[in-house]
Amino acid sequence: MTMQDGKTPQSDWARVDAMTDEEAEANALSDPDNPPMTGEQLRAAPRMPQVKVIRRALRLTQEEFSARYRIPLGTLRDWEQGRSEPDQPAKAYLKVIAVDPDGTAAALRKSA
Structure with missing residues (x-):
């Protein structure tokens, strides 16, 4: 993702660190491009030996x-x-x- 000025946006780590666990989970769940895996998907996922x-x-x-x-x-x-x-x-x-x-x-x- 690039902004109009051609720069890549930087992560606001201070904001992320200030989030509660509930806020972070709600934020993650609201991302339409990266939905959480279902239990079935987790079971089928390859595991690292x-x-x-x-x-x-x-x-x-x-x-x-x-x-x-x-x-x-x-x-x-x-x-x-x-x-x-x-x-x-x-x-x-x-x-x-x-x-x-x-x-x-x-x-x-x-x-x-």
């Missing part, structure tokens, strides 16, 4: 995460892109990584 959330939280690239936690890069990519899902032992391992990423990495270094 948990491994990707963990990796991003650690600020690691796929290659770094793969090397640090000894997960084959192809497997990691398959998990993140939804081509396959981690099995139960892998899910447990990912949970351990999420809870103690540095301790997990240190334990793997000691066993090398």
